[in-house]
Amino acid sequence: MKKLYGTVVPIVTPFDESGKIDVGSLKNLAEYIIESGLQCIYPCGTTGEMCLLSEDERKLVVETVVRQVNHRIPVFAQVGAMTEKETVELARHAVKTGCDGIGVVTPIYFQISDRGLVDFYVRVAQSVPSDFPVYLYGIPQNAVNDISFQVAQEVAARCPNIVGMKYSYPDMTRLQEFMLINQETFSVLVGPDHLFQAVVAAGGDGVVSGNAMVLAEHYREIWKALQAGEWDVARKIQRRTNVLNRILCEKNNISAYKVMLREKGILCFAAVRAPLENLSVEEERELIERMRELDYTRVIG
Template sequence: MKKLYGTTVPIITPFDEEGKVDVESLKKLTDHVIDNGLSCLYPNGTTGEMLLLSVEERKLVSETVVRQAAGRVPVFVHAGAMNLADTLELAKHAVEIGADGIGVVTPSYFKLSDRALADYYIQVANSVPQDFSVYLYAIPQNAVNDINVSVAEQVAAACPNVVGLKYSFPNMSLLQQFMLIRDETFSVLVGPDELFHVVCAAGGEGTVSGNAQVIPEHYAALWAAIQSGDNEKARKLQRKTNVLNNILCAKNNIASYKVVLREEGVIKTAHMRAPMEELTREEEVALMKTLKEHNYRTV
């Protein structure tokens, strides 16, 4: 079964002036990520404002990205939603359109027991073909619910198609415990991309990075250094990406990504889906000025 690796990009969802999904910009963004050497695509993730989109909008985004990618890189659709029925519908749709797999975030807002969480993931994994890859996804700082090792082990044991986990809280000890699941074949990717290099050194598969769509050349170079075993170069590249990421994430990181992508002609607008906040014009100018001062296009 297919797995995520290297730099997986949870791409933003571009909107047009009327607030609708901008399909043409989404196609250009897909090409932008692939042409700049990044490894995998992950539409409808947190960076894609997924819980603010309707099920039909999410289907449109997934279909557009899978079609535009045309097999050039793996596309794993994020299918996690606010209720089980929508998650199952989005998972089924991902299979139907030819995606390579899905990611599923923990249910949000209502606190679940470990048993309920495991049952949820087992139902989702069993709803798709047994050779269709599923990733667990935990971002406890946003979703309230978390995935511990016991839950991940239980789900992995019950569902062979659950191939790994994306973990978006910076806990290296826990990340390394996940790596031991299923005789160390369980795929682990990290959300906080300042840990990209060290997670790979510890046995992880890579990072899921929203920042990467804005500074793809840095992430492509970092992954190449990791693959070649050039740790000195990887450390230097990781530190450079950390500096740039701090700039991009200083305020409203998703809005910042959209501003840079708009300024560089990849997407048409920097609109966010309400109630998400957009940058002011002053903030946009300051962001671009600071990035240029840090030579953000120079690896």
């Protein structure tokens, strides 16, 4: 079964002037990720405004990306939704569409017990073929529910197609605990970008990074340095990305990504879907100027 590694990109969902999915810009974005040398595309994640998309819109995004990528790099769709029924439907759609695997965020808003989380993940994993890769996705600061070591260990033991997880809370202790699950086979990726180099050095497999859409050159070179064992080079590039990422994430990071991608000519428009807030014209100008002043496309290695 395929697994995630390196830089996995949770792409934004582009919208046109009328608020519909901008299929042309979505194709451009997928092509840009491939040409930038990054390792995987992850549509309909948090950065993709998943909770603000209808089921049909999510299916359109996944279908568009899979067709455009055409097996050149893996595509893992994030299928977690407000209801288990929709999650299962999106999981099966990902299989049918030709995705290489799926990520599944924990149930959100309502607090679920560990037993409830185990049962949820087992049911979702068993709704797709036993050789179709499933990743757990924990982001407790957004979703309320968290994934403990015990939960991850049990579901991985019960479902052989649960092959790894993305954990988006900056807890190195928890991340290293996850690395003890089915050692050598269970894959662990980090969400917080500033831990990319540290997590891989500790034995993890990579990062799931929205910032990588804007800073693709940096993430490509960090991964290349890590693969070569050039730890000092990786650390230097990581520190530079940390500075740039802070600017990108100061205000409405999803809007900031779209502004910079529009600036690069990849997206036609930079709108996010309400109730998310767009950057103001002044905030857009300031963001672009600050990134240019730091020569943000230049990689220090």
